[in-house]
Amino acid sequence: MCCQVLDIEEFDKKAGVLCSNCKLTGGCKIYKKRPQVCRDFECEWLTERDVGPMLKPDRQGTLLMIDADTDEYLAVCDPKKPNAWRNPLMFKHLVAKAKEGHTVLAKAGLMAWRIYPNGETAPWA
Numbered sequence: 001m002c003c004q005v006l007d008i009e010e011f012d013k014k015a016g017v018l019c020s021n022c023k024l025t026g027g028c029k030i031y032k033k034r035p036q037v038c039r040d041f042e043c044e045w046l047t048e049r050d051v052g053p054m055l056k057p058d059r060q061g062t063l064l065m066i067d068a069d070t071d072e073y074l075a076v077c078d079p080k081k082p083n084a085w086r087n088p089l090m091f092k093h094l095v096a097k098a099k100e101g102h103t104v105l106a107k108a109g110l111m112a113w114r115i116y117p118n119g120e121t122a123p124w125a
């Protein structure tokens, strides 16, 4: 998921486009020489205990991460599943994060929505 949905400025990979180094069978063709940005990235599913196995990115079509620049809590969706963030289990998790005080955004391509602690949502520019 992260090798597809994220924009990687370091080697001009656009968001939503599968990295040309990604093997169709899974994994990275240049794993031992992959760029530092790839070595450093860890999604919330990998690092946070409250993100359970059902929220695994490839299972949900949604990658959970903290934006290092803005500190926003992001649910970045597979472009083929732009509404994956609305899945009840995922949505419950996102509302819980909003209640913790995070600014929570769901993104799909150029579209974004804010998710509020009361469960309301609104398009986000």
Ligand code: SF4
Binding pocket: 002, 003, 008, 019, 020, 021, 022, 023, 027, 028, 029, 030, 031, 034, 035, 038
């Ligand atoms: S270089 Fe490898 S780890 Fe980095 S985005 Fe491409 S496939 Fe993924």
